Amino acid sequence: MEIQNILGYLIGTSARFIKREMDKNLETYDLTTSQWAVIKLLYNKEKLTQVEIANELRGDRATAGTVILNLCEKKYVDKVIDKNDRRSYMITLTEKAKDVVKEIDIIAEKVTKQALEGLSDDNTKILYQTLKQIINNLSREA
Numbered sequence: 001m002e003i004q005n006i007l008g009y010l011i012g013t014s015a016r017f018i019k020r021e022m023d024k025n026l027e028t029y030d031l032t033t034s035q036w037a038v039i040k041l042l043y044n045k046e047k048l049t050q051v052e053i054a055n056e057l058r059g060d061r062a063t064a065g066t067v068i069l070n071l072c073e074k075k076y077v078d079k080v081i082d083k084n085d086r087r088s089y090m091i092t093l094t095e096k097a098k099d100v101v102k103e104i105d106i107i108a109e110k111v112t113k114q115a116l117e118g119l120s121d122d123n124t125k126i127l128y129q130t131l132k133q134i135i136n137n138l139s140r141e142a
Helices: 007-029 033-045 050-056 061-073 095-115 121-139
Strands: 047-049 077-081 089-093
Touching (some): 033 089, 047 050
Antiparallel strands (some): 047 089
């Protein structure tokens, strides 16, 4: 089988192209897709610890910590000592971050629409279901 017909190659390549397009659009905000993912998660959840962010995004704590540190430096998030556990911090969005979420949501929709161009609504629904199933299948092993 040729590499271009292997599932991992197809998913990885399509993800790389989507990420590249999003990164290009996020330059205006001095953000990366990883940083945007944290902002969007916090926008929906309001406040989380670094560990919770890593778990929600299915990443590791060290990477989440680096992304959070960068977002702090850019004034997109604040770290406040957790009153229930003084060893950890609660991460929350700043007003700066809240102000750009709706704008970046529009960009994400545009990039998604571009990526899914030519697919029917039914095929798009099946694609999402299939990708979620793949993630569930492989995350059980992790």
